[in-house]
Amino acid sequence: MIEKLKDAFDSIGEKMGISGTAAGVIVLITLIVLLAIVIVAIVCGVKKSRKKSAAASADGNLAEKASEANGTSEKAETNETVAENDETADDSETESVTMTEADSVPEAENEAEKEETEENERPESDEPTKEATTDEAAKTADTDETKDEEQKTMKQKNEEKGTISSAGNTQEKEAKTAKNAKNANGSTKAAKGTKAAEKPAMRMLGKWRIAVKGEGAYISVLCASNGEVMLTSEIYSTEDGARNGVATIIKGVETGNFIIYRDKGGDYYYKLKSAGNRLLCVGEIYKTKDGCEKAVETVKRIAKDSPVSAELYEGERFIDYTPAPVTPPAKKAQMGKWKIEQSENGGFSAKLYANNGQLMLSTEEVSARKTAEKAVESVRKNCADGNFFIDKDKFGRFYYKLHNAQNSVICTGETYDTIDGVVSAIESVRRFASNAEIVG
Structure with a gap:
């Protein structure tokens, strides 16, 4: 199973122009990112469901409370109506009793008059009876009118209370509607905020x-x-060597050292060295140290994740250099000198000076003095063989690189405005390097 995965990763790596290990890492990272996205989506869905359930429960509780309040209000109104009706009934009974007692008095008087007057007084006794009957009818009519007025008053009160209750319910419903709308808006904003937070920031790569x-x-x-x-x-x-070297450089970016240098023209450039102090690459030239430091930070940020193009580009070709025969200085006083110097970083390098004190060449820094002394022999041999590349920087200036037979760079020279200037510098280096002595 492991072999199949390895073959698959190697196949993917060949298609992408990277190693199988890098392809495996990319596939693993992709799977992890997809898994994280799925987990985030599930968690967000659960949170939204919980919020909806809580909102529905809150709305139900509010509706129940409002219903109970309305029921209590209606019950109280009913009780008040019953009490008022009872009071009205009691008043009516009292009036009826009074009217009955009043009616019984004329009847007793009529009976006495009947006994005294007998047949002659009978017509007189009928008139009071008629008058009493008329009074009773009037009183009964008044009572009915009073009841009608009281019932109308009760009805008006009930209608007013119903109107007030209805208005209260309407206001409560409007308040609930506004609250729900506000909650909905808040939920929408929160959802938008969550989506914005989940959206990954765009990263610029090279x-x-x-x-x-x-x-x-x-x-x-x-x-x-x-x-x-x-x-x-x-x-x-x-x-293939250049493609495989990308992984070595990326590892050096993560674990190696960036060292910033200043050339004789006052410009700055950096060199990237491995943990073992081996030169991996050289950066471009910058007018200020701050610009050079920013370039280093950019390299640290984009080197690892930048893809390797499958296309082979045609770069600006090295300028042809044909070495001339070396002519040693005629006099000893015209010979240069080698110095082994220690830098502020604690490393050692061999530096070649002309007889006038001008610095002609400097080897790469190494950790031990003896290693720097051995580098002098390598410089002498390759200078004599004419192993120089002439190249041009982004400002159009020319410089040389001294390399060995395997094209590994031994050291890099200064920059010059013309090709003739850099060729003259190469010839001077070849002449002094072969005869200069190590003096310090």
């Missing part, structure tokens, strides 16, 4: 390019998103 600089000379170049060249690798004899 691109690795493999370029041919000459016959048997290939380099890898890291370009920023705007196409600016950030660093150039050392020279490889094959295209």
Whole structure:
């Protein structure tokens, strides 16, 4: 199973122009990102469901409370109506009793008059009876009118209370509607905020390019998103070597050292070295130290995740250099000298000075003095063989690189405005390097 995965990763890596291990890491990272997205989506869905349930429960409780309040109000109104009706009934009974007692008095008087007057007085007794009957009818009519007025008053009160209750219910419903709308707006804003938080920030990456600089000379170049060249690798004899060297540079970016230098023209550039102090690549030239430091930070940020282009680019070719026979100085006083010097970083390098004190060449820094002394012999041999590349920087200035037979760079020279200037510097280095002595 492991072998199949390895073959699959190697196949993917070949298609992408990267190693199988890098392809496996990319696949693993992709799976982890997809899993994280799925988990985030599930968690967000659960949270939204809980919020909806809580909102529905709250609305139900509010509706129940409002219903109970309305029921209590209606019950109280009913009780008041019953009590008022009872009081009205009691008043009516009292009036009826009074009217009955009043009616019984005329009847007793009529009976007495009947006994005294007998037949002659009978017509007189009928008149009071008629008058009493008339009074009773009037009183009964008054009572009915009073009841009608009281019932109308009760009805008006009930209608007013119903209107007030209805208005209260309407206001309560409007308040609930506004509250629900506000909650909905809040939920929408929260959802939008969550989506914005989940959306990953765009990250600007660069691109690795493999370029041919000459016959048997290939380099890898890291370009920023705007196409600016950030660093150039050392020279490889094959295209595959340059592609494989990208992984070495990326590892050096993560674990190695960036060292900033200043040339004789006052410009700044950096060198990236491995943990073992081996030169991995050289950066571009910048007018200020701050610009150079910012370039280093950009390289640290984009080097690892920038893809390697499958296309082979045609870089600006090295300028042809044909070494001339070396002519040693005629006099000893005209000979240069080698000095082994220790830098502020604690490293040692061999520096070649002309007889007038001008610095001609400086080897790469090493951790031990003896290693720097051995580098002098390598410089002498390759100078005599004429192993120089002439290249041009982004400002159009020329400089040279001294390399060995395997095209590994031994050291890099200063910059010059013309090709003649850099060729003259190469010839001076060759002349002094072969005869200069180590003096310190």
